[in-house]
Amino acid sequence: MKVVVIGGTGLIGSKLVAELGEHGHEAVPAAPSTGVNTMTGEGLAEVLDGAAVVVDVSNSPSFADDAVMEFFRTATTNLLAHSAKAxxxxxxxxxxxxxxxxxxxxxxxxxIAQEKLIRESGLPYSIVHATQFFEFVKAIADFSTVDGKVRLSSALIQPMVSDDVAAAVARVAVGEPLNGIREIAGPEQFRLDELVRVGLAAKGDPREVVADEQALYYGVRLGARTLLPGTDAELGEITFDEWLARQ
Incomplete structure (x- = not known):
């Protein structure tokens, strides 16, 4: 079947295109570099022609409050309209x-706004909720560094590798629409500060990681279980230590 992957040249998207291709599907990457712009609608009608499934793994180029809201509202509205038409x-x-x-x-x-648009669109849909990726541990540390020290909550987190994310999204994409949410997560739980401490040490990064329950995680004060999935989450296979050993 033809599956169009929006954001198909990025970290998850490129792996998803490869995963689907290996299973015999026509996986088409769609991104500005391939002539598809979800913000303007450019190229959407052409790339969606004959598509059975659309998978949106794109992300906003800016995380500023107004810009990210504009991105997800506009891009999702355009994608849903063109998907319905196709x-x-x-x-x-x-x-x-x-x-x-x-x-x-x-x-x-x-x-949240993106998900609401999808739910209310009338299209058969599936939303995949993933935990944080191993690949973003350094980015978390960089964002949380104050005066040379990384300050992080000790809230629990159950991160996963991007390969397992792509594989799980691929399984959902070729299955029947859930008309709901599937949660996916890694095989192990960590304290957030511990995860980053181990990750930085493995890369020879000398920054000290300090457990600070008042530290914000991308602007949010975390409870102990805020970042954890429910008990019925589908779990990936690759552990953090296995991933670090491959780097």
Whole structure:
């Protein structure tokens, strides 16, 4: 079947295109570099022609509150309209575990708005909620560094590798629409400060990681379980240590 992957040249999108291709599907990457712009609608009618499934794994180029809300509202509205016109039978979007609990953040308010548009569109849909990716540990540290020290909550987190994210999204994409949410997560839980401490040490990064329960995570004060999935989440296979050993 033809599956159009919006954001198909990025970290998850490129892996998703490869995963679908390996299973015999026509996976088409769609991004500004391939002539498709969800903000303007450019190229959408052409790329969606004959598509059975659309998978949106794109992300906003800016995380500023107004810009990220504009991105997800405009891009999703355009995608849904063109998908309906093209007769797409399954609309899939990647989002974040705990989004509804993170509304203090402008980014997550924008993701909440995106999900609402999808639910109310009338299209058969599936939303995949993933936990944080191993690949973003350094980015979390960089964002949380104050005066040379990384200050992070000790809230629990259950991160996963991008390969497992792509594989899980692919399974959802070729299945029947859920008309709901599937949660996916890694095989292990960590304290957030511990995860980043181990990750930085493995890369020879000398920054000290300090547990600080008042530290904000992308603008949000975390509870102990804010970032955790529910008990029925689908779990990936690759552990953090295995991933670090491959780097």
């Amino acid at each position: 007769g797409v039978a399954h609309y899939v979007a990647l989002s974040v575990v705990g989004t509804e609990r993170l509304s203090e953040s402008g980014y997550f308010r924008a993701k």
